[in-house]
Amino acid sequence: MTVDYQPMWQELGLDLQAHDDLLQGLGTAYQDIFLSQKNRPRGMAYLDFVMREVHGLRIKELLDAKKTGRKVIGAFCVFVPEEIVLAADAILVGLCTGADFAMEEVEKILPRNTCSLIKSAFGFKLSRVCPYLEAADMVVGENTCDGKKKSYEQLLELIPNLYVMDLPQQKTEDGRHLLRQEYRRFLQVMEELSGVEITVDRLRRGIELTNNKRWALQRLTRLRAANPVPISGLDVLLINQVAFYDDPQRFTESINKLCDELEERIQQKIGAFPADTPKIMLSGCPMAVPNWKLPSLIERSGAVVVGEESCVGERGWRNLTATAGNTVDELLNAIVDRYFQVDCAVFTPNPDRERHVAEMCRDYQADGVIHYSLQFCQPYIIESMPMERRLNDQGSNFLRIETDYSQEDVGQLQTRIEAFIEIIS
Amino acid sequence: MRCAGIDLGSRTIEVVIVEDGQLVASRQAETGFEPVKQAENLLAGEHCDYLLATGYGRHLFETTHGADSQTVTEIKAVAAGCRALLPDVDVILDIGGQDSKVIALNPEGRVRKFEMNDRCAAGTGKFLELTAMSLGFPLDRFGQEALKARKDIQINSMCAVFAESEVTSMVGRGENRLDIAFGLHRSIANRAVSMLKRFSLSGATIGFVGGVAWNPCVCRLLEEQLKTTVLVPENPQMVGAYGAALIASEL
Numbered sequence: 001m002t003v004d005y006q007p008m009w010q011e012l013g014l015d016l017q018a019h020d021d022l023l024q025g026l027g028t029a030y031q032d033i034f035l036s037q038k039n040r041p042r043g044m045a046y047l048d049f050v051m052r053e054v055h056g057l058r059i060k061e062l063l064d065a066k067k068t069g070r071k072v073i074g075a076f077c078v079f080v081p082e083e084i085v086l087a088a089d090a091i092l093v094g095l096c097t098g099a100d101f102a103m104e105e106v107e108k109i110l111p112r113n114t115c116s117l118i119k120s121a122f123g124f125k126l127s128r129v130c131p132y133l134e135a136a137d138m139v140v141g142e143n144t145c146d147g148k149k150k151s152y153e154q155l156l157e158l159i160p161n162l163y164v165m166d167l168p169q170q171k172t173e174d175g176r177h178l179l180r181q182e183y184r185r186f187l188q189v190m191e192e193l194s195g196v197e198i199t200v201d202r203l204r205r206g207i208e209l210t211n212n213k214r215w216a217l218q219r220l221t222r223l224r225a226a227n228p229v230p231i232s233g234l235d236v237l238l239i240n241q242v243a244f245y246d247d248p249q250r251f252t253e254s255i256n257k258l259c260d261e262l263e264e265r266i267q268q269k270i271g272a273f274p275a276d277t278p279k280i281m282l283s284g285c286p287m288a289v290p291n292w293k294l295p296s297l298i299e300r301s302g303a304v305v306v307g308e309e310s311c312v313g314e315r316g317w318r319n320l321t322a323t324a325g326n327t328v329d330e331l332l333n334a335i336v337d338r339y340f341q342v343d344c345a346v347f348t349p350n351p352d353r354e355r356h357v358a359e360m361c362r363d364y365q366a367d368g369v370i371h372y373s374l375q376f377c378q379p380y381i382i383e384s385m386p387m388e389r390r391l392n393d394q395g396s397n398f399l400r401i402e403t404d405y406s407q408e409d410v411g412q413l414q415t416r417i418e419a420f421i422e423i424i425s
Numbered sequence: 426m427r428c429a430g431i432d433l434g435s436r437t438i439e440v441v442i443v444e445d446g447q448l449v450a451s452r453q454a455e456t457g458f459e460p461v462k463q464a465e466n467l468l469a470g471e472h473c474d475y476l477l478a479t480g481y482g483r484h485l486f487e488t489t490h491g492a493d494s495q496t497v498t499e500i501k502a503v504a505a506g507c508r509a510l511l512p513d514v515d516v517i518l519d520i521g522g523q524d525s526k527v528i529a530l531n532p533e534g535r536v537r538k539f540e541m542n543d544r545c546a547a548g549t550g551k552f553l554e555l556t557a558m559s560l561g562f563p564l565d566r567f568g569q570e571a572l573k574a575r576k577d578i579q580i581n582s583m584c585a586v587f588a589e590s591e592v593t594s595m596v597g598r599g600e601n602r603l604d605i606a607f608g609l610h611r612s613i614a615n616r617a618v619s620m621l622k623r624f625s626l627s628g629a630t631i632g633f634v635g636g637v638a639w640n641p642c643v644c645r646l647l648e649e650q651l652k653t654t655v656l657v658p659e660n661p662q663m664v665g666a667y668g669a670a671l672i673a674s675e676l
Contacts, residue, residue: 414484
């Protein structure tokens with residue numbers, strides 16, 4: 001029996017007509033892109049269920065939790081520490097920023113030459129189609145680039161419960177100090193908002209829950225180096241996307257179960273693609289739901305994606321937080337240490353990211369790297385050029401792509417991707 | 426063995442038939458609005474062992490022809506065709522109707538790396554077509570006429586549409602239309618050179634293919650700026666289809 005969620009959406013203040021259109025479009029795209037794949041692991045049924053209920057059951061869970069006094073925090077970035085949110089008995093959800101909405105309205109507020117990710121966040125708000133955004137008690141913005149930093153000034157008009165976090169741009173002692181200050185301020189805000197005092201035990205529990213999720217994702221990633229590859233890159237992208245809004249404990253269990261199945265598949269040499277399919281690693285900007293354009297073009301053109309060096313991917317969870325510490329301050333320092341390793345392009349200089357891409361390329365035995373930048377995203381576009389030189393120098397194939405959420409360049413992209421696959425095959 | 430290569434481009438379609446590696450026939454037609462039908466007309470009466478489609482319409486052709494046809498990108502096809510016609514070429518410049526690309530080859534003639542223009546018609550055949558029209562030149566005479574210019578005028582707009590308004594204001598200022606034409610050619614050549622210079626060109630032999638390679642003014646400006654000879658095959662528009670036919674011969 002299908003549940004009628006209309007009253008719930010209405011109560012959240014969604015624009016029901018626009019929201020229906022969104023769900024319908026999402027459903028069709030999901031059918032075409034995900035459900036049409038062959039040889040999917042059985043464990044993906046869980047992700048299919050989560051996606052089907054992405055605006056239904058999960059939102060109901062959030063609203064039920066809110067009734068018991070728990071707070072919902074919406075975020076756009078991996079720099080928002082989930083450990084602290086969980087320690088305050090609150091729930092962290094990633095917000096929708098993967099599709100163009102109400103662009104003509106957005107362009108009254110933001111310049112046209114702003115990256116799609118930022119414009120999309122505004123579009124979802126202006127067209128009132130994101131139940132996560134509407135359900136959030138607080139939305140956290142973070143200064144990861146000039147575009148975001150300045151647009152949060154405008155977003156505050158639309159989302160009064162927006163809390164903006166500053167971020168360091170250099171990995172120096174001063175930078176670490178700034179991050180520590182910001183995380184301490186965030187911890188206090190979380191305590192005030194939730195009415196929960198963050199104790200050592202609570203914080204340690206938050207760290208453990210978050211680490212477990214990261215472990216499961218690390219395990220999944222290692223399994224992708226097998227030949228034949230046991231799972232498609234599209235399915236793993238979906239897992240990485242769902243990691244941002246599903247319940248962390250349930251998510252971790254489901255991914256571990258999926259990994260058990262993948263281990264069996266590897267033993268039986270069952271692949272999502274035939275053996276020796278060309279392997280591609282993606283690197284660059286994040287891909288939020290429903291931004292599936294590039295990986296779907298790659299996998300339809302006869303290659304498989306085996307790694308994502310992205311915030312919706314390995315950059316978001318490859319580092320764990322240490323659990324040692326006897327005071328809130330010590331654990332907070334451990335959290336700062338962990339997040340300080342994130343090699344976001346906001347940092348200058350940022351040699352760790354180049355090193356990491358080269359290392360992933362080797363570990364996953366990728367035949368080539370495709371660098372994905374959103375148009376007008378200077379930090380990643382600028383980093384893509386030295387990255388290309390470095391990877392070419394080590395003999396790796398590298399393709400730079402600049403695109404947005406529209407479909408107008410699909411033909412061009414397809415030619416580039418097919419030609420790249422011809423080179424690496 | 427008889428093989429066909431068919432290049433479904435944005436402006437024209439070419440078919441090349443190869444028998445035992447030798448070119449035996451080639452045909453061309455405007456793409457129009459029914460590219461697959463045009464392609465079928467060009468292929469009418471031909472019996473081929475293999476058929477390989479390339480160009481922007483390749484997948485449409487593949488869909489309608491099912492198992493009879495496979496596809497290859499225009500990048501790989503142009504590389505194969507150009508190497509066969511001009512064996513010394515290391516770097517290929519291909520300027521067609523809607524896009525421009527540079528393809529670098531390794532010593533064995535395989536594609537090593539490529540660059541392609543983004544989205545708009547900057548620096549493509551479409552740019553020349555639109556600006557020729559706004560200056561009242563037939564496209565096939567545009568290059569020869571531009572070579573008669575006596576003054577070098579700088580055109581700043583790369584966008585075909587904005588270049589047209591720039592042309593309009595120059596005409597309004599009383600500039601000679603031959604000089605403006607030359608400036609337009611220079612802007613295409615500049616764009617191509619900057620794309621080429623992303624690759625290492627020292628000692629490289631450069632080949633120029635695609636519809637714009639017919640244009641003598643663009644060719645001359647390229648040679649002047651690159652300070653080297655640029656090789657153009659006899660029929661630069663057929664290179665992609667010829668390459669596809671050669672690749673089909675090896676299937």
